[in-house]
Amino acid sequence: MSSQAPAINKPSAPVQEAFSSKKSRSLYADAWQRLIKNRASVGGMLVVGFFVLVAIFAPLLAPHPPQQTYSGKTYLAPFWASNPNDPTHAYDPSFPLGTDTIGRDVLSRVIYGTRTSIAVGFIPLTVILLVGMTIGMTAGFFGGQTDNLLMRLTDIVYAFPDILFFIIMITALRDTWIGGLLNGFVLLFVSLAIVNWTGVARLMRGQVLAIKEREYVEAARSIGSSNGRIMVRHVLPNSLAPIIVSAAFIVPAAILAEAILGYLGIGIRPTTDPNAPFPTSWGTLLLDGRAAMSNQPAMLIAPLICVTSVMLAFTFIGDGLRDALDPMMKGRT
């Protein structure tokens, strides 16, 4: 036991190294290192990256225009169900996933659907984060009546079950001018943003309430920093971690909401415009696929696989992000 005594005064080599030679890394660089060590998260990121690329390069990847109907080529079988001797299972190599009821290429439609679903996942997110963080920050930082008013407002929005709020907004506004923009795409964004900012606002407020009591905020205040400076330089960077994690759950929730609404027949409107940037979506394809489930399963299976893999990918990314950004919370639900 006596050999331990000098060791206390003289740190062992690895400890010394950890303190001296290791380059100091920021919280986020550290978190990134932890994140890319998590195989499930990396897999998730690859999947999401793949779908984002597909969404961006949809016009290059799609073998056919998604709205083009090929007469005489309706109900072509997908590659795995082809049977040259059976005319009801005819296969044409230029339509790998077959065609739908009116002869449109299923693969091209799924590729264009990816575009809609990815956009629905990411575009409203920016609005949600901006609005939610601003309101949460204001409520948490200033407290008092502002806080009360803003939080009661979020309580009210929070009392609505999300999907029902989307449904009533979309059923009510579908026939107005806003419902017609980009065949219903804009309305979808707006509804998602209106409903989802409350979660971010609550989270942000909780963070700000805790952080504004910290010593470094007090220190900043004592040297005469303005409220705005404290909010931007001290409170905001320190409250970001849980917001980033929540973002990883907002995106798939939005994609799922679109899928459900499309499946209920109130998502993106069907269009025949050959130049529409968002002609269809996974939700709409699921609806079409369900109707043709017994004759043409590829129409159902293809969008189903897409939605499922994106959902799973985001779940793994979200879990990984949480573990990476808050190692103390590792393993929590």
Add this chain to the structure above:
Amino acid sequence: MSQYLVRRVLWMIPTLFFVTLITFVIMRSTPGGPWDTNPDSRQNDPRIQAALNRQFGLDKPLYFNPDKAEKVAAEGGNPIQITQAFFDGQYFNFIANLTQGKLGPSYRYRGRQVEDILLEPSPGRPFYQNRVVTTFVLGLLAMSMALAIGFPLGLIAGLKQNTPVDNVSLLVATIGYGIPSFILGILFIYVFAVWLEWIKVLNFDYWDNWTAWLLPALTLAIPTSAFIARLTRTSVIEVMRQDYIRTARAKGLQERLVIFRHIVRNALIPVVTYLGPALAGLVTGSFIIEQQFSVNGIGVLFVESINRRDYGVILSLTLFYAFLVAFANLGVDIVYGFLDPRIKVGGKG
């Protein structure tokens, strides 16, 4: 505690009032009335539309009715009558009926009230086989399944932390949690109804065959059970680190007793508090499952009403769901205080 409770319950009144107001505003900002968008019967005759509007009170102003108040005042009505007349608008009439348990008329089912549609069974069926009971049976069944699957899975994973058993359970739970019921429903219908032809999803009544409930309930239960499993696992791991567990082991208690008397009981606390929002989530989330499996509950009615623009039904069902969520959240807050006395619910927040 009681003061907190009173405040909590009182706060629900304005919340729900605003929820009704928002729903009402959104539904009434729709262009066109409920009659002219009905694809089933194109009533172009303006006299019929006017008569329908009068019957359903849709000719009244949306909120306040100052004209009527003036008229009543001119006829020498007392202040109460004048006030009543002033509030004789569509919205306040809806609220007034609501406080008496009347949800108002359906615009599509002729001459029927929403509450009748919800509570009346199909012809020739016993009284309890109505839409509300159907939805709650499905929700409760799903809830029991979620607990029965999720809790043991989480318990085993937590007790065997960082072993292959734990890793596999956690992976299964994460996958189950990541795939929403909506997707599972489509998948199960394709596999079991179309491909294997084991189940029927059309032209039968769930009340005639209890085994038919199992698949929709399971579909609904899987994501919740996965979440419960993860919650339980975390909770078990945390409880196992507590001093009282070490004490229990130190005094030589059998491992079985340590698990059931100490670990399980304490690990249940976060799970129980999750059940409130879980039930609300299951019941509200069930509408898509009901629609997929043709379970004739509230959810199917809701989906049908969207397509038929039956504003009366949409408005009342949204409120019903919002009430459910509000009460579930309230219930959790109360239960939390009882289960874990360390938590002070009286604090600000």
